[in-house]
Amino acid sequence: MKVLLIGSGGREHVIAETIARSKQHPDLYAVMSRKNPGTARLCRDFLIANEDVESVIPYARSKGIDLAVIGPEAPLDLGLADALEDGGIPCLGPRYAPAQIELDKAWARIFMRKHHINGCPVFEVIEEGDVDGAHAVIERLGDVAVKPAGLTGGKGVRVMGDHFSDIEGAKSYASELLNAGKVVIEENLKGEEFTVQALTDGETLAFAPAVQDHKRAYDGDRGPNTGGMGSYSDAGDILPFMRKQDYEDAKEIMRDTIKNLKKYAGVYKGVLYGQFMLTAKGVKVIEFNARFGDPEVMNVLPLLRTDFVDILSAIADETLSDINVEFERLATVCKYLVPAGYPENPVKDTVVEIGDTGDALLFYSSVYEKEGTVYTTGSRAIAVLGIAQTIEDAEKIASSGLSGIDGDLRARSDIGTAALIQKRIEHAARLRGL
Incomplete structure (x- = not known):
């Protein structure tokens, strides 16, 4: 093979x-x-x-x-x-037509609305150049997220409160984007984010445990957004702030999406990544991706018990229903080492030295190797993963692993810690009115 x-x-x-x-x-x-x-x-x-x-x-x-x-x-x-x-x-990896679920945010939202897929926020698609239309929608919705329709590497979305403090800021950003293409303007979803990833042959979905990513650059969820500074999962399907029903709701949304893609866009073979927001009104869809998340893939594939090549063959043959896809019931914490100054003004071409990283697993990201030496490129450099029976122990393994790597690098220290997870639990409880 x-x-x-x-x-x-x-x-x-x-x-x-x-x-x-x-x-x-x-x-x-x-x-x-x-x-x-x-x-x-x-x-x-x-x-x-x-x-x-x-x-x-x-x-x-x-x-x-x-x-x-x-x-x-x-x-x-x-x-x-x-x-x-x-x-x-x-x-x-899906063909171009069904992959529009990620490649075109406008297409994806219209698809969800047209086929009555749950979790779709209030939104409008604004055609290229229609500045007046965009401003009218922003005036009407008020608290908005503004999204370019095309691929942006996860960094093109801006939301009220984080990126602009008032409606005028949202209007200005929408006007800028409309010079280049369509824009999606939607209600700004408030809550706790989580990710569910599934392997699918277009009919059957094999779901991985839920994961939570951390986009902000610095401890305490401060600083600009990044591609993801790290993530964690618990020893089961759900995260500590979730209820089982939240996971089931997300899975049902993903099943419904795959079913309708097959009917109206073509058989979807590959990975469907659902990024969700647990809100006061239930589980909502932030976006879909047509591939594994980075870093979220680090939390799930190392736990995969089923032979991955068997899964790939079953997806190719559309016989995934014949395979029992299983994951180890263990907790994981992933922390990304990034260059100093990342993401605004990262240091590039610095040497990375790998020493004793203990029980942690390492995954190389935006680095390159020259004559046996590893160098940074300016983006996320190395993911360090801890796996254990509990999130607490997995976090200790990951943090210990970080200490064995030398270079002009930094990581968020709070991902997977009890204090940050408790903050998530309390936030989710407030959303539920508890």
Whole structure:
């Protein structure tokens, strides 16, 4: 079995580790835009090239690839899944049409409303250039989130209270975005965020435990948004602030989404990532992604008990219902080391030295290797993961692991700590009116 992985980040490193654990002993190949040292060490061969159709397809053919896994979202937007599938190579990653659930936020919201999928906030889609229309919607809704319709790497969304203090600020940002394309303006969801990820063959969904990401750059949820500074999961399906029904509601929304995508956009094979907000009015959808989250993938794939290559084959054959996908009932805490100054003015090209990291697992992200030395690129560098029976013990393992890595790097110290989790529990209780 020859498996091809597309992508060069931390998400792809953990996917590579999960493929390498398979009892089928697959030969792993990769196409990466830069050499990820963690992924490269697991590969029989790899190609450093653009993660696009022109690079991937000839390479896949030359190596006789049996299955492909697309890690990031950008190749989906380039139609890579379509090119692989049309070339006879089954792919974990949806075709371009159903992938619109992530690639186009306007399409996704209209799709949810049209097919009566639960959890959709009040929203309006504003066409490119319609500044007056945008301003009218902002005046009407007041407390809003403003979102560019296309891909932004998770950093284009701005909300009232965090990014602008008044309606005029929201209007100004919407006007700026409308020079480049459509904009979604929607009610600003207030509550506790959580993520649920599922593997699907377009019919059956295999759900991973819920995870909570931490977007803010600094301790205490302060500072600008990032791609995610770290995340945690509990020894079960739900997080400490959640009720079982919250998880079930999220799963039902995702099932309904996959069912309607199959009917109206095409069979969706791959990962569906649901980012949800637990609000005073129940579970709402912040957004969907068409791939694993980063860092949230770190919390779930290391716990996967079922052979990942078996799952990939079942998704390709649309027989996922025949497999019992299981995860270890353990807690996890993931903390990202990032360069000094990240995200506004990060230091680049600094040396990272790995020492004794104890029981922690390491996943290389935005780094590169040159003559055996690892350097930062300016984005999130290394994810450090602790796994244990409790969140408290997992956090200790992760923090201990951080101390074994030297470089001009920092991490959030509060992710997975009792104090921050208690804050989440109390917030959720207030939302429920308790």
